[in-house]
């Protein structure tokens with residue numbers, strides 16, 4: 001097969017893989033995408049030395065890297081990004097290649113150090129959290145996306161939210177966060193942060209679905225729920241940012257809550273003020 005035929009066949013297999021994914025047949029999806037990657041990467045290999053063959057060269061490297069990510073092969077993904085960047089990719093593709101490399105780094109880190117412990121300095125996961133929490137209010141959906149999670153809204157009755165293993169809609173991590181669409185915005189933000197926390201701290205305990213009721217209680221038990229609430233608060237209301245706003249004159253819990261887009265009750269709790277409404 002020539003390069004063009006390899007690519008065409010790879011894309012056919014990719015399409016079939018998408019179909020299998022939609023049908024929930026994960027083992028068939030894996031087989032098809034693995035086969036697609038084999039063909040697409042040999043197409044990329046064939047043009048690897050042809051640096052003037054752009055954008056074909058970088059497109060083939062990008063789609064090889066992307067296919068590798070979809071089957072969780074981070075090493076192969078990184079290799080094809082690096083090879084792709086050695087050519088002269090157009091800006092747009094260069095950006096996409098760089099993004100894929102970052103995502104591969106995160107996916108790899110999620111497998112090894114998701115318990116947030118690092119011997120020295122910040123782990124890649126902590127770096128993502130640090131970057132995403134540098135702005136107030138924190139872009140919680142952006143943070144979830146950077147951790148390779150997707151977020152969607154559904155009517156969950158009286159429950160707050162859930163985290164679900166979802167190969168079709170879950171992003172590269174394979175997990176999707178669902179927040180209750182009927183809840184107020186600040187509540188939805190807290191729920192999303194709480195589910196991100198479960199993902200980071202308790203992923204080994206999530207089989208297919210972890211559902212939180214309206215009081216953020218789940219099958220994990222009180223200790224784990226407290227850990228998730230704590231990390232959610234750390235994410236949405238970083239202490240250093242609160243200190244900065246207080247120094248700048250913002251004192252009342254209500255003002256701070258509005259700044260951080262959290263409920264006044266959550267902010268009072270964060271500030272150590274007893275909630276007198278209860």
Ligand SMILES: [Zn+2]
Nearest residue numbers: 212216218228
């Ligand atoms: Zn929970």
